Amino acid sequence: MDEELKVIVFTLADEKYGIEIKRVKGIERVMPVTRVPNTYDFIKGVINLRGVVIPVIDLRGRFGLPVEAYTHNARTIIVEVNDIEVGVIVDSANDVVDIDINHIEDPPEIIGGIKAKYLRGIAKMDENRFVVLLNLEKVLNNCELIQFNH
Amino acid sequence: MDMNQYLSMFIDESREHLQSINENLLRLEESQEDLSFVQAIFRSAHTLKGMSATMGFEDMAALTHQMESVLDLVRNQKLEMSVFIFDALFRSTDSLESMVQDIMQGGTGRADVKENVTILKSIVSGDYIKENADGKDKSGHLPAHIDEFQFAIMHQLIESGHNVFRVEVELEENCILKAARAYMVFKALEGSGEIVKSSPTVEEIEQERFDRTFSVYYISQVEESELCRIIGNVSEIESVNVIGLTSDSLKELMVGQENTQNTMVTVADTQVVEQSRGKAEPSAKAAPPPGNALPATRTIRVDIERLDALMNLFSELLLDRVRLEQLASEIRRTELTETVEHMSRVSNDLQNVVMKLRMVSVDNVFNRFPRMIRDVAKSIGKKLELVITGADTEMDRIIVDEIGDPLVHMLRNSADHGIEQLAARVAAGKLETGTIQLRAFHSGNQVFIEIEDDGAGINGEKVLNRAMQQGLVTQDQASRMSEHEIYQLLFASGFSTAEQISDLSGRGVGLDVVKTKIESLGGRVQVDSKRGEGTTFSVQLPLTLTIITAMLIQIGPERYAIPLTTIVETACVRKDQLRYVSGMRMMEFRKNIIPVISLHDILQIPQTELEIAETIKIIVVRKGEKLFAIPVDDFLGQQEIVLKSLGKYLTNIIAISGATILGDGQVALIVDTNALIN
Numbered sequence: 044m045d046e047e048l049k050v051i052v053f054t055l056a057d058e059k060y061g062i063e064i065k066r067v068k069g070i071e072r073v074m075p076v077t078r079v080p081n082t083y084d085f086i087k088g089v090i091n092l093r094g095v096v097i098p099v100i101d102l103r104g105r106f107g108l109p110v111e112a113y114t115h116n117a118r119t120i121i122v123e124v125n126d127i128e129v130g131v132i133v134d135s136a137n138d139v140v141d142i143d144i145n146h147i148e149d150p151p152e153i154i155g156g157i158k159a160k161y162l163r164g165i166a167k168m169d170e171n172r173f174v175v176l177l178n179l180e181k182v183l184n185n186c187e188l189i190q191f192n193h
Numbered sequence: 194m195d196m197n198q199y200l201s202m203f204i205d206e207s208r209e210h211l212q213s214i215n216e217n218l219l220r221l222e223e224s225q226e227d228l229s230f231v232q233a234i235f236r237s238a239h240t241l242k243g244m245s246a247t248m249g250f251e252d253m254a255a256l257t258h259q260m261e262s263v264l265d266l267v268r269n270q271k272l273e274m275s276v277f278i279f280d281a282l283f284r285s286t287d288s289l290e291s292m293v294q295d296i297m298q299g300g301t302g303r304a305d306v307k308e309n310v311t312i313l314k315s316i317v318s319g320d321y322i323k324e325n326a327d328g329k330d331k332s333g334h335l336p337a338h339i340d341e342f343q344f345a346i347m348h349q350l351i352e353s354g355h356n357v358f359r360v361e362v363e364l365e366e367n368c369i370l371k372a373a374r375a376y377m378v379f380k381a382l383e384g385s386g387e388i389v390k391s392s393p394t395v396e397e398i399e400q401e402r403f404d405r406t407f408s409v410y411y412i413s414q415v416e417e418s419e420l421c422r423i424i425g426n427v428s429e430i431e432s433v434n435v436i437g438l439t440s441d442s443l444k445e446l447m448v449g450q451e452n453t454q455n456t457m458v459t460v461a462d463t464q465v466v467e468q469s470r471g472k473a474e475p476s477a478k479a480a481p482p483p484g485n486a487l488p489a490t491r492t493i494r495v496d497i498e499r500l501d502a503l504m505n506l507f508s509e510l511l512l513d514r515v516r517l518e519q520l521a522s523e524i525r526r527t528e529l530t531e532t533v534e535h536m537s538r539v540s541n542d543l544q545n546v547v548m549k550l551r552m553v554s555v556d557n558v559f560n561r562f563p564r565m566i567r568d569v570a571k572s573i574g575k576k577l578e579l580v581i582t583g584a585d586t587e588m589d590r591i592i593v594d595e596i597g598d599p600l601v602h603m604l605r606n607s608a609d610h611g612i613e614q615l616a617a618r619v620a621a622g623k624l625e626t627g628t629i630q631l632r633a634f635h636s637g638n639q640v641f642i643e644i645e646d647d648g649a650g651i652n653g654e655k656v657l658n659r660a661m662q663q664g665l666v667t668q669d670q671a672s673r674m675s676e677h678e679i680y681q682l683l684f685a686s687g688f689s690t691a692e693q694i695s696d697l698s699g700r701g702v703g704l705d706v707v708k709t710k711i712e713s714l715g716g717r718v719q720v721d722s723k724r725g726e727g728t729t730f731s732v733q734l735p736l737t738l739t740i741i742t743a744m745l746i747q748i749g750p751e752r753y754a755i756p757l758t759t760i761v762e763t764a765c766v767r768k769d770q771l772r773y774v775s776g777m778r779m780m781e782f783r784k785n786i787i788p789v790i791s792l793h794d795i796l797q798i799p800q801t802e803l804e805i806a807e808t809i810k811i812i813v814v815r816k817g818e819k820l821f822a823i824p825v826d827d828f829l830g831q832q833e834i835v836l837k838s839l840g841k842y843l844t845n846i847i848a849i850s851g852a853t854i855l856g857d858g859q860v861a862l863i864v865d866t867n868a869l870i871n
Binding site: 076077079080081082086089090091093094095097098126127128129183 | 505508509512751795796797798837838839840841842843846847848849852854858859860861862
């Protein structure tokens, strides 16, 4: 059955979110970042990922959620969308699950403090657990950043 | 059969062959007797025909086939090149180029080649002469260009008292057997002298490939009147024109001939023969003729992406090297130190090799300029010569790719505005032919490209007036500007609008665009000029964009890299040397007052103890003609760094041009000092 979607599940402010695995290039521990001036606060800076310079964003900051110090569980998920490579810092990375594409439902207006436009939908992981799928294109869209700033 | 896998090879090779045709046509135009150029063009056309037919590009094949036919006649000396044939071949080459361009962009390579094919066919059949004979210029059947050898013979014979004539014969309009009549004239002439040269050639006349006139250079003991009588004996002849040649008129002819060939003419009292040798030099400088071409080097084609991958891998290695050197100096074990030192040397050599792989010669862009200048000269009615030196100078492929357009702009500018009109040049006592020198050379880690014309130079007053009208400079500023500073106003943005070109005898359109482009490549451009003598644009570019030498600095908790090319010097100054002048922090530096620009504000660096210290470390940086100082906490030394982009997510970060990875694996940002000051 080709209707399955492989998803990386991670935690952000006690909520479970998912990113399609084909967008994920790797999961790293939180690495020392070099600050980049004159950008948004949620852009933590750039890291050296095996010789490639990659920007890193704090996903809590991106969604305006309360920012907390990173625990040893925190991870940087390296994603690639439309040729843009970005590291996304999350509270923890948990699992890889298969999701039935036919069972993805439209997201509610707002969930866990994140607006629906950044979300792709809600899917069932198993009997009683749900995962919120992120719309990475929107999350990493620079035009959206400007709106966010207002 | 799937041809796609061969397509890129076809495109590459077609472009090379077209370039070679273009170049060789230009060389042939300069020295029409040299059949080796014809051979080279023929071979290229032949290969193109074969390739395009195989790939199914029929229009290309049809056109190259006709070109081949024309060239075949020329190389077998059955057809003499003329302005008309040159133009036809150039036009056909253009048409082929646009077809290849179309194929590159995924098109079918179809084009209407009918017109060009018809013209070429008419050349092969000889019909074009009839079409062009009436009305148009008679240059086609003026006596053929005499070569040095023929000139020398005639010159000598005149000196030794022989009569040398130019005989022009016109046959009657209703003459039926033209070749036979011409033959009779030749026969009659040969009875009492010798024919040095005929135009059209004897072969062409035998094949009746001429209109009604032909002419010969003729050496004889008989007098003019006798000659007229001899030829007059042949029937069906309309007119005979016999001109006796003297030593002087022969020289004039030789010089005039060079003029029509649009080459450099140096009128001197020394031997004319030497001069005509001299004229071959410029083309020899531009590129070696096929005759003494280098033996073909063995090459392979490599995908550029693979080279980039190699470069990336190598830069990883470079980081580890720096790290290893650090560790070795900490651990202090002889074996380790020696091994690391050896590795450093090897990696230095490797770096050179890797860099060289990415280097291409500037000839890749220069090679299209002779053709461009030829076309510009024709369209604006000036005589121009482009002298290229240093075309084998190498630099990074990326820069070579990008530098083409700015150079085209400056060259056109020199041709259009730099070189005066013919009449003005003559009035100024200059040669009719304007010379544009295009030079490339290495100096240190930089490549210099200069464009020098021998035109009228820049009219500083006009430039200044225009700049003041445009509000680019105030009256006050203007009065204090040096001539050199005034010239640089040409690059000011907003200086050029369409209206100015006509007003300003100097230069005009879009030089600010040129400057922006060159600066974005990490280079600089300047202009200098001498009234009445000419103008020189000089462009200075880095050899490569991927590895640069930079000064690492510490400011607060952060480290930054500043490219060494922008740094004038580093210094320590006493705190009291800094002062406030109308709200701006300034300092005295080598008898100049220069601004002090703090990176704290611009880069939002957390404030440090900097202000408390008695002495302050500064870096003096140059932007164009301006200097300014940047205070830093510490100098961390200079280092070769590998330039990395910040990626597409972070674009247009103020005053940051990129990033690099330091020996400890951390990322440091590279400061774009040009953005620090306006």
